[in-house]
Amino acid sequence: MAYVDAGKIQQVLVPEPFERALKVVMDPATCEDVEDFTLIFSALAPEGDAQTFHIHDLSGELMVCTQGAGRAWLAGVERELKPGVAMYAPPGVEHKTLNTGKIPLELVCVFMPPAPADYIREMIEQAG
Secondary structure: OOOOOHHHOOOEEEOOOOOEEEEEEEOOOOOOOOOOOEEEEEEEOOOOOEOOOEOOOOOEEEEEEEEOOEEEEEOOEEEEEOOOOEEEEOOOOOEEEEEOOOOOEEEEEEEEOOOOOOHHHHHHHHHO
């Protein structure tokens, strides 16, 4: 059974203008018992850091807000992000998140099927 202490995982920093910290917590490449999903903890920097509008061609993304305040766009509809809010972006559906608060906006993200192996590298390149 897969068991991971996320506090021991080194985070990857995505630079401005999409500043955030990412931790790949569970993934087929890192956990032998995990086959069907990727679990990522994401923390968007305070006061305006965001992702670009994007889609995932092959994976759906379930996002659960655990801390902070922000806005989310899903299929052209704007919504509030706050602790306890969950949203799902099916494969091919455009979405975006924005931190509007003074503390990191923390999201737990589950990709099904798993995110491509180069997903985080692509985000860093988009920011650069």
